[in-house]
Amino acid sequence: MNFNQIKFGKPVTYLDGVVNYLKGAMVWGFRSKYKWSQTSIDVWGLSNKIVEIVIAYVARVTAASGVVEGQACLQNKLQDLDTKLLLDNASLVLIPSGYKESVLFSEVPTSGLGDLDVVRATTATRVNSEGLIEVVPRNLLQYSNILTNAVWTKTNSTITSGQVSPTQPNNEGWLLNKTATGVDGLVYNAFNLNSLTTHSYSYYILKDNNETRFPEFFLRLNTGQVEQYVQVNTKTGALSVRVASAGCTQSITSTADNLWWRLILTNPAPTAFTADNRHGVIPAAATVFGVYNLNATGSVITYGAQVEEGTTVTEYLPTVTRLNFPRLDYTNGSCPSLLVEPQRTNLALRSEEFNDSAWITNAFEATVTSNLIIAPDGTNSADAIFTTNLLGVHYIQQRTGTATAGTTYTMSVYVKKLGYDYCQISTSNTGTGIGVFRFSTKTLTISGANVVANSGVVTEMADGWFRIQISILAPASAGWRWWIQCLNDSADASFTGDVTKGLYVWGFQFEVGSYATSYIPTTSASVTRNADVISKTGISSLIGQTEGTMFIDVNFKADSVFKNFFNLGTSTSSYIAIVVRSNNKIGAEVLNSGVQVNNEGSTIYTSQRLKIAFAYKANDFAMYVNGVLAFSQNTGSVPAKAEVYLGSYGNGTQQPKDGINSAALWKTRLDNATLAQLTTI
Numbered sequence: 001m002n003f004n005q006i007k008f009g010k011p012v013t014y015l016d017g018v019v020n021y022l023k024g025a026m027v028w029g030f031r032s033k034y035k036w037s038q039t040s041i042d043v044w045g046l047s048n049k050i051v052e053i054v055i056a057y058v059a060r061v062t063a064a065s066g067v068v069e070g071q072a073c074l075q076n077k078l079q080d081l082d083t084k085l086l087l088d089n090a091s092l093v094l095i096p097s098g099y100k101e102s103v104l105f106s107e108v109p110t111s112g113l114g115d116l117d118v119v120r121a122t123t124a125t126r127v128n129s130e131g132l133i134e135v136v137p138r139n140l141l142q143y144s145n146i147l148t149n150a151v152w153t154k155t156n157s158t159i160t161s162g163q164v165s166p167t168q169p170n171n172e173g174w175l176l177n178k179t180a181t182g183v184d185g186l187v188y189n190a191f192n193l194n195s196l197t198t199h200s201y202s203y204y205i206l207k208d209n210n211e212t213r214f215p216e217f218f219l220r221l222n223t224g225q226v227e228q229y230v231q232v233n234t235k236t237g238a239l240s241v242r243v244a245s246a247g248c249t250q251s252i253t254s255t256a257d258n259l260w261w262r263l264i265l266t267n268p269a270p271t272a273f274t275a276d277n278r279h280g281v282i283p284a285a286a287t288v289f290g291v292y293n294l295n296a297t298g299s300v301i302t303y304g305a306q307v308e309e310g311t312t313v314t315e316y317l318p319t320v321t322r323l324n325f326p327r328l329d330y331t332n333g334s335c336p337s338l339l340v341e342p343q344r345t346n347l348a349l350r351s352e353e354f355n356d357s358a359w360i361t362n363a364f365e366a367t368v369t370s371n372l373i374i375a376p377d378g379t380n381s382a383d384a385i386f387t388t389n390l391l392g393v394h395y396i397q398q399r400t401g402t403a404t405a406g407t408t409y410t411m412s413v414y415v416k417k418l419g420y421d422y423c424q425i426s427t428s429n430t431g432t433g434i435g436v437f438r439f440s441t442k443t444l445t446i447s448g449a450n451v452v453a454n455s456g457v458v459t460e461m462a463d464g465w466f467r468i469q470i471s472i473l474a475p476a477s478a479g480w481r482w483w484i485q486c487l488n489d490s491a492d493a494s495f496t497g498d499v500t501k502g503l504y505v506w507g508f509q510f511e512v513g514s515y516a517t518s519y520i521p522t523t524s525a526s527v528t529r530n531a532d533v534i535s536k537t538g539i540s541s542l543i544g545q546t547e548g549t550m551f552i553d554v555n556f557k558a559d560s561v562f563k564n565f566f567n568l569g570t571s572t573s574s575y576i577a578i579v580v581r582s583n584n585k586i587g588a589e590v591l592n593s594g595v596q597v598n599n600e601g602s603t604i605y606t607s608q609r610l611k612i613a614f615a616y617k618a619n620d621f622a623m624y625v626n627g628v629l630a631f632s633q634n635t636g637s638v639p640a641k642a643e644v645y646l647g648s649y650g651n652g653t654q655q656p657k658d659g660i661n662s663a664a665l666w667k668t669r670l671d672n673a674t675l676a677q678l679t680t681i
Contacts, residue, residue, distance in 0.1 A: 049087070050078050053107060060112065061098035061105050063170060065318045068098045069129065069328050073335035077662055078107065084677055091542040092665040094646065096338040101137070102324040104338070104534060108664075114542055116646060118326045122530045125519045126327040126339055131462035132378040133507070133519055137325045139317040140199075140307040141188060146320065147174050153187045156180040165303045166204050166260040166316075173206065176215075177299040185216075188305060197309045197379045201265045202316070206301035207258070208234040215300040216242065217263045228265055234300065237261050260303070266311050310378055326534065327518075329659055331459065332555045337659030338534070339518065340647030345528040346520035348398060348482065348510040353523070354383040358398055365392040365497070366486070375506040376414050376465045382506040384418055387486050387497025394497050395485035397428070400510075403474035408452060411435075411482060412469035412516035413508045414461065419501025422487035425468060427480060433472035436491060446470050452514060467507075469516040482510055515559040517657060533645075533652040540642035543568055544667035547617035547638065550578055551678060553661040556610045558584045563656035565612065566663060568641040570650035576641060577649070578614050578623075580605075580656065586625050588614045592639040597621065601630030609661075611679040617669040627680035629672065 046054075054075055058068050068074075074097040081087040092114045098105035099118075106114035128134045143149035147159050156179055163173035176186050205215055219228040229243040230250045237252050247268040252261050304316040328336035350356040352375070355368040367386045375382035387394040403409060415423055417439040426434040426448070433451035437444045437458065446456040455471035486503050488495045507519050520529050552566045562582045569575030573594040579587050587600030601623065614623045622632040646663055648655050670678070 046075060046079055047082055050075060050082060053078060053110070056110055057098060057105070057107050060110070061100075064100060064103070064105075065172070066098050066100035066103070066105060067315065067317060070097050070334075070336040073097070074107070081664070084674075086664075086666070086670075086674070086678060089666055089668070090664050091544075091667050092539075092644070093662070094664070095662045096326070096328050096336050096660065099326045099328065100318065101320050101322070104326045109542070113539060114536065116534050116536045116644070118324050119533045119535075119652075120325075120530050121323050122528065123322055123325075124327060124341075124529050124532075125521070126329045127331045127461075129330050129334075129336070130378070131330065133376050133461075134378075135309070135521075136327050137317050137319055137322055138308050138314060139319050139322070140309070141305055142319055142322050144305045144317075144319040145172060145174075145303060147186065151188060153189060155185065155187065157185045159186070163301045163303075164206065164259075166255050166257075173204075173301045173303040175299060176302050186302065197381060198266065198268050198311055200308055200311060200313050201267070202304075202306045202313050203263055204255075204303040204316070205232055205234060205261045205263060206303075207237075207254075207261055214240075214298075215302075217265065218243075219248070219265050219267060228267070230263065230265065232261060232263050234261065239263075262313075264313050312378075327532070329518075332659055335661065337555055337661045338647065339657075339659055340532040340534055340655045341517045341529070341657050342513070342653070342655040343528065343531040344511045344513060344517045344520065345526050346509045346511055346522050347400060347526050348508050349522055349524060349526070350398075351508045351520075351522040352381055352383075352506055354385065354396055354484075354505055354508075359396045360398065361396045362392070362394075364388060364390055366394045366396060366502070368396065373416070373504060374463065376461050376463075376467075377506075382414075382416070382504050384502055384504050385484065385486060386418075386499055386502040387420075389497055389499055391494065391496045393485065393494050394502070395483050397481050397483045398508075400480045400482075403480050405474055407474050407512060408471055408514045409474060409510060410455070410469055410471045410513055410516050411508075411510050412467055413484060414465050414467050414506045414519075415484075416463075416465045416504035418504050419498065420486055420503065421489045422491045423503045424483070424485040424487050424493070425470060426483045426485065427472050428483055433470055435468060435470035436487065437466065437468045438491070439466075442466065444468050444470070448472070450475055455514065457516070465504075465506075467516070471514050480510075482508070484508070514561060515557065515657065531652060531655050532647065534647055535643065535645045535652070537570070537643045539644060540640070542665060542667075543641050543644070544616075544665070544669075545638075545640045547615075547620075547667075547669040549613060549615045549666040549668065549670045549675070550576070551611070551613045551662075551664040551666075552578060553611045553663070554609070554656070555659040555661065556580070556605055556608055557656075557658050558605055558607045559657075560584055562654060563658070564645070564649040564654035565647065565656055565658075565660075567645040567648065567650050568643065569639065570643050570645075572650070574639040574641070575650050576614075576616060576639065578612055579654075586610065586612055586623070586630060588616075588621070588623050590616060590621070590636055590638065592637045595637065597633065597636035599623070599631045599633050601625060603628075603630065609681060611681060613670070613675045613679045615669045615672075615675055620669060622672055622675060624672070624675040624679045627676050629676070632672075 077095045093108035094106045104116045160175040165173035214231045216231045228248045231240040249266045251264045327339040329339040349358040355370045369384045372384045373382045432448035434448045444456040444458045452471035457469045459467040563580045565578045567577040577589045584604045585600045590597040623630040
């Protein structure tokens with residue numbers, strides 16, 4: 001590519017994207033699947049090298065059916081490394097941006113050798129770029145474009161792979177050919193959805209400018225309650241509803257290249273689901289005049305099924321098992337960070353259904369109204385606890401069995417103001433933990449015989465929501481009761497209530513551990529989210545074997561837990577690692593055939609952003625944190641390594657929970673002045 005063309009305002013075409021220079025900005029024209037589309041980038045602030053790396057990176061992720069997020073953050077971080085003359089010599093650069101199922105793409109090396117494997121084996125949640133909690137991945141279907149899988153049935157139809165597809169340079173579309181009479185075609189069967197939430201269903205249909213075809217998109221949820229059949233004119237995009245259901249809407253959009261229709265059905269939350277839940281496409285007859293014949297044969301090219309919560313249809317996200325997507329989390333701002341967490345279980349039942357019998361309400365002093373306002377996940381699923389006009393304590397509670405004595409548990413819930421300035425979460429048993437939250441000051445005060453010191457944490461969310469949490473050390477014979485309570489403007493626990501006031505609540509969680517992890521939704525049973533393991537083996541060529549430098553940029557949470565930020569090696573007797581100790585000090589560990597070199601800085605860090613670099617070489621070690629020397633050491637040897645673990649120990653444990661903004665490796669021991677420059681905030 002000749003970048004002089006960009007400077008003179010001439011368009012440059014590259015792979016599946018188009019780059020146009022316009023008034024000092026570069027517009028990335030990748031198709032609608034990618035958040036990169038319609039994004040302006042300041043060309044004059046970027047070197048040609050960064051532009052070239054970014055274009056190649058997006059093209060590589062795109063070709064692999066991946067997604068790119070946080071493009072402005074990506075380019076700025078690459079430019080920062082280049083400005084410090086550290087980009088050219090880096091052997092691995094990982095800025096969380098490009099991903100697909102089971103893969104987190106690295107920017108360096110460009111060959112893809114440094115792309116990390118992602119394993120979790122469960123779905124999970126994150127805070128997305130709009131500040132909303134969403135299930136990862138947002139596409140609720142498994143095998144969304146793998147029509148050979150058993151979740152898809154083909155009746156009176158055949159499928160042929162290798163067809164043209166939208167958003168992809170490689171052919172991933174499917175020719176769906178109807179071979180016999182009947183109403184069935186391509187059907188996705190028996191998927192489970194949240195019955196309290198509206199869902200949007202979408203599918204791509206190839207346009208046909210030569211003759212008109214009438215494929216039919218259908219949706220059936222609990223037959224007799226929701227049934228929707230919509231035909232689309234593949235030439236004009238006109239929709240014809242053959243079978244309609246109350247509240248279900250239909251729409252159609254055209255892709256940016258004007259080659260595909262994306263047909264969308266939005267269905268309000270049904271009250272029940274059965275095994276008959278399904279949706280699919282019928283390849284109806286092809287005819288010049290657009291006369292629909294249900295029993296005729298015909299064909300159509302399809303691609304990319306998606307089901308997602310809410311009424312907003314997002315970029316198509318390909319899925320396989322849905323269980324191993326990395327989580328790019330926006331809790332800390334507009335730039336994504338990689339969320340790597342330990343395994344946790346939400347022990348509470350009905351985490352979003354506070355009117356359920358799992359929650360005990362004193363009807364004389366509190367009532368619950370369900371699905372009253374928009375929740376932190378963007379759906380209309382948040383409940384309200386209203387006080388009564390009686391004198392008393394206004395609360396709801398849930399009970400569980402005996403807790404394990406000496407074990408630390410953390411309680412968390414999302415709350416929003418409904419009249420009163422205070423609310424309270426607490427446990428009631430032989431020991432007590434209490435957290436009193438004040439909306440006007442955004443402060444949480446903790447107390448109680450068994451509350452863990454400094455465990456009160458407040459996380460501000462969008463639209464007036466807050467997540468509040470406290471941790472409790474379980475005493476012996478602790479029969480748990482978890483309370484969510486309304487307090488009045490004087491923070492009184494007992495008062496005469498106002499029936500128009502109370503507390504909005506959503507997303508209750510009770511888990512073993514000294515801090516709250518990402519939200520885990522539950523219904524009738526507890527739910528476990530497995531640990532994230534982000535790693536790559538067999539990459540000794542990217543790791544300095546006798547000397548090198550490790551770098552990581554994290555949003556540190558000072559929760560007094562030993563955590564592993566960055567690890568080279570899998571053996572317990574041979575590895576190199578950047579860690580945080582339970583005293584909230586940052587340190588390093590180097591083991592070579594069981595001989596260990598440990599050291600840590602003297603600074604006790606609070607919750608803050610940390611840039612950490614650890615340089616290693618035989619008898620020459622140094623760590624810098626935020627531009628300051630944490631420690632140096634002149635004894636010790638270095639093991640040869642071929643594995644990288646990001647955010648965990650070499651056996652997939654000790655996940656930090658702290659968001660990882662970026663990580664990098666160099667195969668040389670950078671000098672101390674460079675380490676200071678690299679880590680300066």
